Structures are given as structure tokens and as C-alpha cells.
Amino acid sequence: MPENPRPPRRPLRRLRLLSLLVTGAAATLITGCFSGSGTSAQGDGGGRLRLAMMQPPRSGLSPLSDDAFKLSRWSTAETLVKLDRDGDARPALATGWKQNGRTWTFTLRQGVTFHDGTALTAHSAVTSLTTAAGASPKPRILDGVDLTARATGSHTLTVTTAGPDPLLPHRLSSPQLSILAAKAYRGKTVSPVGAGTGPFEIVAVNGVASARLDRYDRYWGGKAKASGIDVRFVPDGTARAAALRSGEADIVEAVPVSQAGLMDRKLITEVPMPRTNTLYLNTRSGPFKDAGLRAAAREAVDAEQIVTGVYEGRADVARGLLGPALPWATALRGAPERAAATAPRGARITIGTFTDRAELPEVAQVLQQQLQAAGFQVTLDIREYAHIEADALAGKFDAFILSRATVLDSGDPAAYLFSDFAAGGSFNISQLADPAVDRALNTAAQTPAGDARRRGIMNAEAAVLSTDAAVPLLHERVIQGDAANVSGAAHDPRERELITLDTFAR
Incomplete structure (x- = not known):
């Protein structure tokens, strides 16, 4: 193996010139991706948000895979617990918890419904956790963890581990342990379509090309400002950056370093x-x-x-x-x-x-x-x-x-x-x-x-x-791109949040 298998980087000026030459071609890769989507104001919030994401789904958006982080970034699936900026566990679908040795008791939030209209209960939470604990392979967060969940009331459940686990609430914040409606579980597959509890409902998935989410107006936390989200998966970094510059996308994941220098500084945030x-x-x-x-x-x-x-x-x-x-x-x-x-x-x-x-x-x-x-x-x-x-x-x-x-x-x-x-x-x-x-x-x-x-x-x-x-x-x-008319997009170091209740495009 030679010591330098990769040629030295071109001078920055030449690299930027090359990027400019390919930008036009890259833009054609995404033009029309969001046809039919608009960002004109609607009612008390905004229109639909157009989102260009880097990686397409790898497992059909199953929450038991890394696709779970897409579900949390779209605010469609939620967990019992969430993490604050310091990484401390805070209430989400669970309003509180207490530990007794190897067992933790969680109290669920009242009045939560899934996107199919069914109610969140301890039984539905147990189904989601039990499915994750028995998956093969297990979600990463459960590596080496023997977990058993049991409903003890309509809105209370216990989670027991083989040994004392001081981080159990933190584990339950992982998007891979999202709580979904019973309809999500069919045999060995798990589908989040119409099965989450978040402010946006997945209504259509087009393989590894795109997804569509509409606002869920019965969301327990209030009404989202945007009316929906149109997602396009764009692995090519130059094409993603071009989509932001051309106005084809409102929010863009992972702008490449080579493209960031070509963009209006007001449109990018380094997280x-x-x-x-x-x-x-x-x-x-x-x-x-x-x-x-x-x-x-x-x-x-x-x-x-x-x-x-x-x-x-x-x-x-x-x-x-x-x-x-x-x-x-x-x-x-x-x-x-x-x-x-x-x-x-x-x-x-x-x-x-x-x-x-x-x-x-x-x-x-x-x-x-x-x-x-x-x-x-x-x-x-x-x-x-x-x-x-x-x-x-x-x-x-x-x-x-x-x-x-x-x-x-x-x-x-x-x-x-x-x-x-x-x-x-x-x-x-x-x-x-x-x-x-x-x-x-x-x-x-x-x-x-x-x-x-x-x-x-x-x-x-x-x-x-x-x-x-x-x-x-x-x-x-990571460099995130937000169009000038976008407000309220999350800039999350853990890449769990992106579009929230307060995100909209004017």
C-alpha cells in the first residue's frame, strides 16, 4: 500500500471553481423534486416545508434501524423520554418515572392519540418496547441489555433489567425505541406510516426517493405551524446545496464543506x-x-x-x-x-x-x-x-x-x-x-x-x-442549510430534532 494513496487536495480556489461549474448540473438532479409543494402562508402558520435529506431509508423507515432518527427529525414518532441540551432525561410520552432496584415504573401522558386515532396506553408502549427488545439484531441502545416491559395499569408500566441500570430513562430516549400504534407491527416488519404520535403524520413513502407528511391536528402538544413536510432524499451533497441556493428546498441536511464556502453565510449553520x-x-x-x-x-x-x-x-x-x-x-x-x-x-x-x-x-x-x-x-x-x-x-x-x-x-x-x-x-x-x-x-x-x-x-x-x-x-x-424564509428549525448536535412544532417557512 503506497503511503499517499490519495492525491493532495486541490487549492481551495480551484476547488470552488470546480464546484461552481458542476452546480448547474447538480441543480437539475433535484429540480421538480418538490413539485406541488408550496411555502405560502396558510392560516395561523406556514405552508409545507421542503426538506432535502442526505441518506435514503435503509430499512423501510423501521424504527428498529438507524432510520429511526429520520422519524424523530420529522417529529412523527416519539419516545417515552427525551434528552435536554445537557443530555439529562426529561418527560415526553412519559410524564414521570421512579426506580426501585432493577425496576423502573413509568407514568404515561393522558390524552395522547396515535395517527390512526387509537389511544396511547401502557399496553401499546409495552408492545413497542417488547418488539424492540426481541428484535434481531437489537437496536444499538439495547446491546447487552436484557429488558422486560409490563403494563401495570392503563397508563403505567414497569421496565425491568437484568441488573441495575442507572441510565434506563436515557436509553428509552433513543429514537429506536419510539412508541407506535398496534397497526405498525405486522409479522417481522414495523411500519411507522400513520402510526406515530408526533405533530406530523407520515401519509406516503416513495421507496428511497421521497416521503410526505401532513400535520396531525390532534397532536397532544398543540398544532404545528407548518401544514406538512415534503421530504426528498438527495445523497449528492452538491445537489443538496444547489437545492438550497435555487430555492428548491427550505431545509437541507449536511451541506458539504466544499459547498459551504459558496453559500450565503446567513443560510448555513454549523452545529x-x-x-x-x-x-x-x-x-x-x-x-x-x-x-x-x-x-x-x-x-x-x-x-x-x-x-x-x-x-x-x-x-x-x-x-x-x-x-x-x-x-x-x-x-x-x-x-x-x-x-x-x-x-x-x-x-x-x-x-x-x-x-x-x-x-x-x-x-x-x-x-x-x-x-x-x-x-x-x-x-x-x-x-x-x-x-x-x-x-x-x-x-x-x-x-x-x-x-x-x-x-x-x-x-x-x-x-x-x-x-x-x-x-x-x-x-x-x-x-x-x-x-x-x-x-x-x-x-x-x-x-x-x-x-x-x-x-x-x-x-x-x-x-x-x-x-x-x-x-x-x-x-x-455538521453544516445545516435553512432558507432565508425558514424559522424555528432545530440545530441539534445529536441529530434527533430538525423540524418541530415551531418550524415553518414564511
């Missing part, structure tokens, strides 16, 4: 993501078994250069493993105690990464230059992720560059930290086995949700950083 690009260093074998050489590598890294040169300034330099998408992390972050750096003296290292994320090979090239300037001899090994993951997990690289989600479906980063840095973690690329880190991780995992758990999580982060097993580089952002 910090709970995703960190990190250089993992192999602590078990090779040169980075030496803590002094790990410290030397950390000191050689200039993350600002990567953010400016590779991401064109559309990312945040990392100060730790957890970034600005978790607003409480900065205030609780302490200074880790690290080893002193020792001179590399020509130490030979191999850095691995993958091509599936377009920026990572270029990040690898920049790091190669920075580490060579510090005295390392650096070889790059860059492949498709499917062909490199096994070697990375087996510790076959001295270092590995990874873009990693730091907040999984529970909205809590403890699971990510344990997976990546515990001695028994399933994604321990650094091969780290440090008793102090394990103690900190276990303490955080066992602490109930709230301020004490957040302090425990940041103590665990400091313990990891003190080993230099990981060098955080940057925190990614």
Missing part, C-alpha cells in the same frame, strides 16, 4: 457534533509502549493546522476527548498529569486510517509531516474501513486515526470511554490496560445520572489523557 477525531497510540507494543514517546507524539501534533488546512476552519480544535456538543464538559475538565517527552531519535511508526471519511487520509498526511519534523520516521497505511478495522482492533498499528462518536444513543459518553479505553473495552484500539483508568471508568459507569456522573466522566477523561493513549485532534461540525 458542533459529539464526534471527535483522535490519534490513538498503541500502548501495548511498538515504540508507543514508551510513555515518553507517546508524550513526544502529542507535543508534535498541531491540531490547529489540521482544522485550518484540512477542514477549512469548519471544526473545533480538541481540548479533550469530549467537545462543545457537550456544554458541561469544558467547565468540569481538569488538567491531566502526563509523562515528560523523550526524543524520538528516528523511531519508526506506522499510522493507519481509512478512506471512507474523505478528510482522514489528508489528516494522516499532515500528521506524517508533523511527526517526521519531530524526529519520527512515519509510514502511512490507508485502506477502506472494512479492510482495516480488524487490524486496528488487533493492535497491528503503532497509531490509528479515527473519527469517533463520543455520545452514543443514550446521550451519555461513559459507554464510549469504556468501549475505547477500558482494558476489556470492545473498541480498545490503543490496547490500553491501565488500572487507574479502569477504576475511573467503572466509577463513572456506576454513578447515577446527573452532576456526579458528569464529574465522574470528566475524571475518567483526565485519567485516559494522562496516559497519552489518545491524542484528541478536533471535534467535527
Whole structure:
């Protein structure tokens, strides 16, 4: 494998010129997608919203798959619990809950109806949760969780787990555990069409091309300002950006970095993501078994250069493993105690990464230059992720560059930290086995949700950083496009909300 399998990036000016040349062609890919849709004012709100989304459905919009996040972003399916900005559990379809050992009791909201007119009851909630718990494969949020739900009244149910689970309400906030009407469940398939409880009802789905939602006027939370949503799935990023510029779309997901610079700044919002690009260093074998050489590598890294040169300034330099998408992390972050750096003296290292994320090979090239300037001899090994993951997990690289989600479906980063840095973690690329880190991780995992758990999580982060097993580089952002006449669109780092009750186009 050659060290530089991807040619250097074109100068930004040439890249933008190329984008301008293809914009007209890209626009034709979406022209007419929203025919018949309008955004003229209607009554007390707005007309229909035209939404261009990046990824088409992969599983027929089943809530048991990643398609569930589309359902929550469209405000059509809802969960018992939702998360606030800090990641704390708040009432949704459930108005309250209490824990008694392994069992949690939830009280349901009164007066909620599904889109087919049937009432939300404890029995319908139990059906949804039981279906998810017995699915194969299970929703990610239930990996390793043995869950049993039982109705104890018309609007009360209990959820019991095999062991005490302080994060159960957070788990129930996952869109993959949406509560749907009985009509949604037919054999092994789950269809959300006309079966949710949100302010918008799915009335038609056209495969992987489009979907149509109408306002549900009996929604328990009030009347939505928009009369409906017309969704078009547009995987091509240039075409999505062109749709916003041409007025063909009101809201656009994931505007590419290469297109953002061509757009009116008033039309785009950069949303910090709970995703960190990190250089993992192999602590078990090779040169980075030496803590002094790990410290030397950390000191050689200039993350600002990567953010400016590779991401064109559309990312945040990392100060730790957890970034600005978790607003409480900065205030609780302490200074880790690290080893002193020792001179590399020509130490030979191999850095691995993958091509599936377009920026990572270029990040690898920049790091190669920075580490060579510090005295390392650096070889790059860059492949498709499917062909490199096994070697990375087996510790076959001295270092590995990874873009990693730091907040999984529970909205809590403890699971990510344990997976990546515990001695028994399933994604321990650094091969780290440090008793102090394990103690900190276990303490955080066992602490109930709230301020004490957040302090425990940041103590665990400091313990990891003190080993230099990981060098955080940057925190990614997603770029969302909203037309000038759009108000109230959500800008959610967790990508659970997009169109809400208050979203409309004038």
C-alpha cells in the first residue's frame, strides 16, 4: 500500500471553481423534486416545508434501524423520554418515572392519540418496547441489555433489567425505541406510516426517493405551524446545496464543506457534533509502549493546522476527548498529569486510517509531516474501513486515526470511554490496560445520572489523557442549510430534532 494513496487536495480556489461549474448540473438532479409543494402562508402558520435529506431509508423507515432518527427529525414518532441540551432525561410520552432496584415504573401522558386515532396506553408502549427488545439484531441502545416491559395499569408500566441500570430513562430516549400504534407491527416488519404520535403524520413513502407528511391536528402538544413536510432524499451533497441556493428546498441536511464556502453565510449553520477525531497510540507494543514517546507524539501534533488546512476552519480544535456538543464538559475538565517527552531519535511508526471519511487520509498526511519534523520516521497505511478495522482492533498499528462518536444513543459518553479505553473495552484500539483508568471508568459507569456522573466522566477523561493513549485532534461540525424564509428549525448536535412544532417557512 503506497503511503499517499490519495492525491493532495486541490487549492481551495480551484476547488470552488470546480464546484461552481458542476452546480448547474447538480441543480437539475433535484429540480421538480418538490413539485406541488408550496411555502405560502396558510392560516395561523406556514405552508409545507421542503426538506432535502442526505441518506435514503435503509430499512423501510423501521424504527428498529438507524432510520429511526429520520422519524424523530420529522417529529412523527416519539419516545417515552427525551434528552435536554445537557443530555439529562426529561418527560415526553412519559410524564414521570421512579426506580426501585432493577425496576423502573413509568407514568404515561393522558390524552395522547396515535395517527390512526387509537389511544396511547401502557399496553401499546409495552408492545413497542417488547418488539424492540426481541428484535434481531437489537437496536444499538439495547446491546447487552436484557429488558422486560409490563403494563401495570392503563397508563403505567414497569421496565425491568437484568441488573441495575442507572441510565434506563436515557436509553428509552433513543429514537429506536419510539412508541407506535398496534397497526405498525405486522409479522417481522414495523411500519411507522400513520402510526406515530408526533405533530406530523407520515401519509406516503416513495421507496428511497421521497416521503410526505401532513400535520396531525390532534397532536397532544398543540398544532404545528407548518401544514406538512415534503421530504426528498438527495445523497449528492452538491445537489443538496444547489437545492438550497435555487430555492428548491427550505431545509437541507449536511451541506458539504466544499459547498459551504459558496453559500450565503446567513443560510448555513454549523452545529458542533459529539464526534471527535483522535490519534490513538498503541500502548501495548511498538515504540508507543514508551510513555515518553507517546508524550513526544502529542507535543508534535498541531491540531490547529489540521482544522485550518484540512477542514477549512469548519471544526473545533480538541481540548479533550469530549467537545462543545457537550456544554458541561469544558467547565468540569481538569488538567491531566502526563509523562515528560523523550526524543524520538528516528523511531519508526506506522499510522493507519481509512478512506471512507474523505478528510482522514489528508489528516494522516499532515500528521506524517508533523511527526517526521519531530524526529519520527512515519509510514502511512490507508485502506477502506472494512479492510482495516480488524487490524486496528488487533493492535497491528503503532497509531490509528479515527473519527469517533463520543455520545452514543443514550446521550451519555461513559459507554464510549469504556468501549475505547477500558482494558476489556470492545473498541480498545490503543490496547490500553491501565488500572487507574479502569477504576475511573467503572466509577463513572456506576454513578447515577446527573452532576456526579458528569464529574465522574470528566475524571475518567483526565485519567485516559494522562496516559497519552489518545491524542484528541478536533471535534467535527455538521453544516445545516435553512432558507432565508425558514424559522424555528432545530440545530441539534445529536441529530434527533430538525423540524418541530415551531418550524415553518414564511
